Amino acid sequence: MKKLINAPERYVDEMLEGLTLAHPELSLIGDQGRVVARSTIAQPGKVGIVSGGGSGHLPLFCGYVGHGLLDACAIGNVFEGPNMASCEDAIRRADSGAGVLCLYGNYGGDRMNFDMASELVEMDSIDVKTVLGTDDIASAEAEEAAKRRGVAGLVFAFKTSGARAAKMGTLEQVAQIAQDTVSRTRTIGMGLSPSFLPGSSVGSFEIEPHEVEMGTGIHGEKGIWRAPLQKADQLVDEMVERLLDEKPDNIGSDVAVLVNGMGATSLEELFILYRRVKQRLDGFGFSIRVPLVGSFVTSMEMAGASLSLCFLDKELETLLKAPASCPFWKVGDI
């Protein structure tokens, strides 16, 4: 696979170097230079929010470090969790005395390394709470919802908990908002073409030139079905229905929507998808309060898209609309 890189083994570090050179508001710290943090340390007493995960998903994860969002982010190799030392460095950096929320996707490696790092920093009396993104409804059955993986919907939790932390909420409150957001968020993806690990010529999944796969994850994890590509409206209809089938209990009619591109899918296509999402949600009586369309969580050159719904209450809506600023996403004026 053709990539504009120098060497597979330098991919992550050169990417991080470029990112922080282009965005001096972000700094590369940590023993191995695998932690991205805000260059200006947050005000004392603010709860820190840390995320992390494998590389290859920009803007996720480290692109969301910024005001009203994350404080630090531990970065792993492509599609691998961050190592324990990076998780520890990120947590220590994010702590300014009020504790740290670790908020990341529910992947084995990520979880083990963050857990071990949390145990280490807790020995130094840093309070840590963990909330895991579990929005991908295709990654496990509803009865095992806790086993689901975190994908694009994680961005909603970054935003709400980040806003709550910026308003000087306690660790308890910030974690509660993150958990509440995760519990109210559902995502389903679809893949048209795979991504490739740097240096590899084998794709993250195999698919015929005319096929689409419903339910693929952000590493190309296998989905629910695969069939010849259908019309965009038909795919959206199924996605909306699958998400609504799993909507949480006791929700209102307000939703936030993220139509997310996986990398190679054009903005044009994402807007064609959004058009139908809006029609269908309107039809079901929902009101879209926060529409997001773009490539927020990618899988390098993978073609495809995901749809995330976050079922809002007033508080979450306010937090989603609160000012925030990171290299890839600005909301309101700070």
Add this chain to the structure above:
Amino acid sequence: MKKLINAPERYVDEMLEGLTLAHPELSLIGDQGRVVARSTIAQPGKVGIVSGGGSGHLPLFCGYVGHGLLDACAIGNVFEGPNMASCEDAIRRADSGAGVLCLYGNYGGDRMNFDMASELVEMDSIDVKTVLGTDDIASAEAEEAAKRRGVAGLVFAFKTSGARAAKMGTLEQVAQIAQDTVSRTRTIGMGLSPSFLPGSSVGSFEIEPHEVEMGTGIHGEKGIWRAPLQKADQLVDEMVERLLDEKPDNIGSDVAVLVNGMGATSLEELFILYRRVKQRLDGFGFSIRVPLVGSFVTSMEMAGASLSLCFLDKELETLLKAPASCPFWKVGDI
């Protein structure tokens, strides 16, 4: 080519519908619904700025309608200029009495249609000035620089002239800034894989799986050479040198940089490119005042990237940093 669409002939209109549904600050106007304009009309006396061009380049063109940027945008079919009526509608909408700058790429169809539309509105005493983007150094030799086509560098001119208009400059002044920006901007692109017109299975250019083409345009126009893919640093070095070979006279050491993705190229790769751009420009004694890295001007699912340099003076730098806000780009706080 797999695209998430419903029908090739509905591609543009459904995309525009989705765009304006997701961004209510933009409205679709004009007889044929092929003009995107700011929903809130600019204050009376502000010079209007209109752009336009073919579809398939989002965020260009209509994604740049917003405060401190464009007022209206005429949209054509994929890779075709906007028709005359759309150009006319866009100009009339953008006029609030102080005249209108038409600022777009130097493509035959676009120019003819904007020219004819301008002649029509001038009959109604609307002042119109035209500035054409001509930044693509690979599209004609230096002696014929006026024949060059406008590509990603156009975004700099949107930003500077938009800021000048927001500061209530006269049409003369706004056009002057646009021209000055264009004259100081140089771009070169490279393509790794083509884009496909909706419904077509023939790519915009042909390229072997292991090749790169230097100098491709944003419609897949043929470039300068084609060869097996090289290391990113080597490609960047050539691009930087080609751009500096053509730098305008009497410039200082400050530059704005845009490392632009053509669609399918990941942000990770763009940052790897930026890292080298920064190293090289530092080496040549330039100081990057405004670094932009992202997919600002695309060609649907084309893989590749372009590098634009805008050689700054103090005024252009101030204008580039002035507040602005459109769906895809926010600068500062408004």
Add this chain to the structure above:
Amino acid sequence: MIVTVQSLADAVRRMEAALLADEAKLNSADSLMGDGDTGSMLTRMFTAIAHIDFEAIDDIGQAFREMARAGSSTTGSSLGTLIIVALITVAKATNGNTSLDAHDIAAHIGAAKLAMMTRGRSAIGDKTIIDGLDFVERAIGDTSTDEPLAIRAVVASRLAVEDFRNRTSRVGRARLLADRSVGLDDPGMLALCTIVRAIANSE
């Protein structure tokens, strides 16, 4: 011989069919140097033009104006716009008449060609549809032969393609690519062949 709204309408239907038949060929000619859309764009344009209710129109100038309007609603491409420019030119010149005399066709083509050159900022010899029109204009205007107009036009449009095949293109991606254009037929000139053939094919 005269051209009436009726015979114009018939010719439009033939043009639509001919462009549809040549669509892929024209696209592929354009894809060698351009963006590969000449055939699709013209098909779309002439489909819209063929939808005009010519029955309701008496004035041939009016008919050309409607053709320009319908064509314009479908495209802003270079070639499409140039054709619209040509249609507007003829519309202005024939406005108020119910027909157009065959003897005037060469002059109309000449006027259209000039308008296109002005709008397109291109010249004779640039290897574009303009050169095709130039050949056709001269062939039709030639009074030294009594070969039928239609035949002369078809032959001239083809001769132009042959004549320019090994010359270099001077519009579009300009000089840097000029060398590559040697040996390639210009898609606009090829499209003119299709159109002229369809007009001529009246039986």
Add this chain to the structure above:
Amino acid sequence: MIVTVQSLADAVRRMEAALLADEAKLNSADSLMGDGDTGSMLTRMFTAIAHIDFEAIDDIGQAFREMARAGSSTTGSSLGTLIIVALITVAKATNGNTSLDAHDIAAHIGAAKLAMMTRGRSAIGDKTIIDGLDFVERAIGDTSTDEPLAIRAVVASRLAVEDFRNRTSRVGRARLLADRSVGLDDPGMLALCTIVRAIANSE
């Protein structure tokens, strides 16, 4: 038989070579259900581990700790992290000793397995490397035979693969994909085979 820092260092070099040889095979096993990186990740990890200067270390607990540290610097993947967890467990248990007795190996594997299960939130029977370790632990601990330890370990790691081939995976992409895992070998269990074979291959 005892394991010294020296024999551990030798084993590490064999593991590195064996993983390199099996890299593609392990990747392709992982690509059927996972992300296709098992081989590359382990090769990278054991290359770093093999770079440790074991000559400078006397304490075998210290040697395991350095292995955990070096491995951890290269990856945060599930399997890599589980291996690090195992190394840390053995490092703690052997800290302060210059060697490790062969009779204790089964117990160390058992302790490592438990630590991995706790950290990985997985169980015996989930069709992971844990099940491979479980087989190996039981085979080594079996006092009813005098077949050499090494042989028993190698055979057990292979038997685990065979035994689980037609069972369903219960970690990773979980239940929705479980059916597809029937008939496929778990990459973590395959990787264990490679590692155990390399350890055993001491002559």
